[in-house]
Amino acid sequence: MASFVTEVLASSGKLEKEDLSGKISKLSRKVDDTKEEVCEMITKRYGDFLPSLQGSEELMIQVEEVSREMDALINCIENEVQQNIHVAVAEYAKLKQQLEKNTLIITMLGHLKEFHNAMEEFSKDLQEKKYVDSANQLEKAKASVDSLKSWKTSQLPLLSTLRSELTVQRENLIYHLGDEWKRLVIWRLPSPAGVKSFLKVELNLSHPCSKDVEPKPPALLCCVLQALAIQGDLQHKIKLFSQVLLKNMMKPLVMYPSLSVRVTKQQDEGTILALECLEESHEERSTPSQVYSKLLLVLKTLHSHLLGTANHAPVIFPDVPIGEKKLSAIMGELIWEELSQCIIHECLLYSIPTNSSQLEKYNTVIKETEDFEKSLKEMEYLQGDSTDLLKYARDVNCHFASKKCKDVIVAARKLMTSKMHNTVKITPNSKLHIPKLPAPSSEVKVKQETRNEMITENTKQLSAMSLCLPACRISESVQQLMELTINTLCEAVGSSTQCALQLFFTARNIFQLFYDVVPTYHKENLLKFPHLAAIQHNNCMYLAHHLLTLGHHFRAHLPQPLSEGVATFVDMVPGFRKLGVQCFLAQLNVQRAELLERLSTAHNFCNLDDDDNYIAASKAVRQVIHQLKQLGTVWQDVLPVSIYCKAMGNLLNTAISEVIAKIMMLEDISSEDGEHLHTLCQTIIEEGPLVFIPLAEENKNKKYQEEVPVYVKKWSTFKELVIVLRANLQEIVDRWADGKGPLALEFSSSEVKNLIRALFQNTERRAIALTKIK
Template sequence: MASFVTEVLASSGKLEKEDLSGKISKMSRKVEDTKEEVCDMINKRYSEFLPSLQGSEELMVQVDEVSKEMDVLKNCVENEIRQNIHVAVTEYATLKQQLEKNTIIIKMLRHLKEFHSAMEESNNALLDKKYVDAANQLERARASVDSLKSWKTTQLPLLSALSSELTVQRENLIYHLGDEWKGLIIWRLPPSKALEPADLKSFLKVELNLRQACSKDSEPKPPALLCCVLQALAIQGDLQHKIKLFSQVLLKTMLKPLVMYPSLSVRVTEQQDEGITLALQCLEESDQEKSTPSQVYSKLLLVLKTLHTYLLDVSIGNKKLSAILGELIWEEISQCIIHECLLYSIPTNSSQLEKYNIVIKETEEFEKSLKEMEFLQGDSTDLLKYARDVNCHFASKKCKDVIVAARKLMTSKMHNTVKITPDYKLRLPKLPTPASEGKMKVKQETTQDEIIMENTKQLSAWSLCIPPCRISESVQQLMELAVNTLCEAVGSSTQCALQLFFTVRNIFQLFYDVVPTYHKENLLKFPHLAAIQHNNCMYMAHHLLTLGHYFRAHLPQPLSDGVATFVDMVPIFRKLGAQCFLAQMNVQRAELLERLSTAHNFCNLDDEDNYIAASKAVRQVIHQLKQLGTVWQDVLPVSIYCKAMGSFLNTAITEVIAKIMMLEDISSEDGEHLHTLCQTIIEEGPLVFIPLAEEHKNKKYQEEVPLYVKKWGTFKELVIVLRANLQEIVDRWSDGKGPLAMEFSSSEVKNLIRALFQNTERRAVALTKIK
């Protein structure tokens, strides 16, 4: 080799072109021969699987020698080109190109050598259970294959063989690491089908065993073998997958059940041969529906501290394994704690909110412990945020419970009623006197209408009182629910008070939407329920007038500035009650007119069948009025009752008057029959105006019939005319100033005279007097 270099570097510093070309050609042949031998050896070793270790070592030595010669020749050529660039640029450029090609081939051969040595060392490390070294060597081999792939001139069959061998070796390593993992971390689980319907008994078979986790000589810590396995898995990029599978089993079979079942706890046992075992157990049946936060935190910390001590206290790069597991499980377990524990620990009464500070502190301590073990990173978490926002959650829970309770009351039966008397007062809580209302004194056990104003002129004791009537018991309870909810808003935070106040408004809006729809058929079918619904709406409208005013001064802004009011809902409820009752009245009025339509227009009553039909129609009308009176007597307020019954009676007699006025010929016998039927109405009609049993002795309402029945006077005059003679009719007309003229027009009276009396001179004289 030295003689060859001496010949190349001539004493004069000049090289013969022909000699240099010959030597480069000779070197190229040598490189090609070496390349063929190396590729042949690699093919035999990794593609054809022929044992050729000794030959490969000799070839590696030969590759090194050729590489050194190439370096010397390259330097020589570069020096020669610089000295003679103006002489032989073209010739030397060609020679340099050939040389660079040979250099690339040498680099490829070096990568092949690197791959081979890395694979051999990896195999040896794997046999010695040096998993970290084996993983690192595989990474070296993969880097060599990646370098080879970067050159397009690389032979594809050879690369395919190398990649396949690398994949097989990596899978072999992963398999061994998996076996070690299974031997160190052992789950004992019930059949998967047993866990599908979440059952407490199925979870009692769950165990997690950490092998080799105990040692007599050293402190508790993860075993060295486990650390090596974890490091090797991390190098090969399979650690995240392993930990993810572990976290899923841990969550499903251990952590979540501990949160969901109050009677479930964890038992940690330590045995020298068996390691550490975490097993779920049920010490005693608990009466609690949900675990308390302190119970959940203590059980979870016991599991996580044990895992941290014997498994997760391992650093992978610049990150601990506990942090990796924490990222995988924290979001899911924190949501489970929120929805299965904290949600049910929220107080249902504002007086218990101060005690909830204990839960907030327990949550802070829980998260602090997790941060110390590096399960948690950062300061703000959803769990602690949820616990600290207890006021909002209290309001949300309270609002939800209130709406559910309100809807239940609205869909309950309406016919269970309570009597409202004039001295009835809605019970309101005692509230402190606002500074702005120092002149107003509120009694102990204040009621809505018992505010005594310092004024010489007192209102009547009956002012702003509800008239006696009956309302649904559920509506009374609904109003009490609204008052209690507003009491919760007093003294609460602004956001909480706003939520509670508008929930009360939503209660009334819900009543407006739900009740008419839910009870629609019954409200049209049963007069009793329609009357109760009318009273319910008027009762609520009555209290909505002053309810907001009573609480407004005790609520935070902007509620105290005038937002806290229900006055805008008063017309809505009054209209709702009126519409419901009017719809029922229209139904009853239609039935009443239908009964009168069977009277054959009250004509030809001398015919027995016609008289029977007319008499039956009148009796049915009276019976319908009495039935309505019985249903509504103790339900509606007296004034509403009288107006309603007066309207029905007025409808009946108006229809009778119209039918009689249409008759063109009324015989004396027909007149007697008509008089008899009308007299029945006059005698029995007023009886329906006895709204209460105690009113039998007081005929005031019967005497006031004309106030409620507009056509009552007209009807009575008609009855008189049916039996009167011509002179009596003329006298009652009294030149247009008598009682008959007050009810009928002259043409109507003339038509009656023509129908009742035959055409005689006396009738003609009488007709002339009706002007």
């Protein structure tokens, strides 16, 4: 049985592990002894048949005692010992946590020590102008602060102080580096006010003497640049420098041919790049060769004195933010795109030939561009194989075509918006002046000859005047427009397929532009001035006439697919004819409206025995005749004779149709009114045909005046009306001739009866006459 002390110790939870182990061993021995005794007793009881009751009872008591001790021990193990095990584990975990915390504190102290040492070394190196070492020490200090920030329990005020100190010292270093940069790279930039202001631009790459044991440039410059790179500020510094360089030196050298660059090397002061004007240039643009030589001089000088080390080898900064890139490569990336675009738009664009015969000479410019880029690649300003600059130079055919097309369209639009009234005379013998074109290829020539043979076999011989324009006047600008089109098509002959296509469709665009621009731009004047309307009509007919055959002249000399039938303008002919007709018809409608408005003031030709009415009617007729004569003066030398006669006949027909309608509406015409009406109508008959009198040089066309009834549909009707106004009843009946006379050809029976009722009083003779009008 466990002792009292043992029980007390066990119950208090202070039982030692060794006592527990001893007890377990002792109990194990007791169990073994008891087992042997029980076995012996069982053997004697049941084997030897020796009764031993007293021994059995003692043995049972002993077994019960051992069982109780085992239960107590098991209970002790389950309750006390296991509890003590959990407590021990918790204590061990706490000790481990404490150890880790101590380790972190030791690490933090190590970072603080590293920060302190780095800042001490930084200050020392900065005073000695060891800028690269200073920058590296500052990076070490930054790394230490970053390590402290990553420690989760570092809520120390000291950390904020360290960050502030790091920021202050970095700005201090950047300031010193910027100050050194300003001493080594000095710009003199006057306020811009034109090309003369650029003559004061200077860039001084200073090389001061080594006073106060200062490092000698370019070693000092190298240190400054490398320190800037380590601090991540080099890209910004080079970018600012590149912007100033582009704006004040590179671009002006490209844009102004009178500017050149002077490089002066001074032993004590360094190298100076200055812009100057050696001689006044009369050229508007520099040639590519001039531009390339000036730019290379600047870039080579920078490469030797700014972007290189003491041995003039490009600076390389491994393990810094600029990576493995050299300074020349960095600057090249910053300036090349803008510089190349400036060269293209301010130089190469203007060097593109304006004539296809000069294209071969442009190979020199391509070679110069290749050499220029090759030099830049050697200095590592450029990295790629091909750039926009070289691509632009090599695509000279496309650019030539584009430039030519642009210039052609600009010139065409200028002609279309010029004044139309400056005219030239066109005769049936007038022809387009087409330069002699090279002979077509044999294949095209065979096709052309075959086509001509087929046409000759299947058609009759045309007269010499077939497809000739009648004599008329057109705008001088339109004649120049045709010349411009022909020159454009001549440029397409012998050009590459792409160039020829561009030029051909530009020629088509000229006519499309005319179709769209001229009617809109001159709209008011075309309605206001009959002269301009007639000229526009002729212009459209002139263009339509030449569009019929223009493609035929050039098709055989153009490359495929133009030579296969694509080169044609015939599809535009109907549109131009319609445009000319619409313009002239609109003017005719305006003139008709004016004629009718003038006749509306005649008071319907009634009661002409009243002086006021007669004066108004006479004035209206005189105004109509005057208007027609004025139009004749304006149109006679402009329009073709046939068109002129048709137009004047149409207007005169409008006037007499209105007069006939007004007279036919009268219900009572007195003898005095009849005389007045006859006088007014006779005036029209006498003076109306005068508008058809041809010009002096056109006396051979007097037939047009004699053929007035051909162009004035109501002329015969009007003459019959004038006769009826003075005739008696018998004369009217005779001219009717039972519906077969000249009067019956112009008027219906009802119209003649109404005239008789208006002219004559109601008598028996009038009634007889009316019965004869059937």
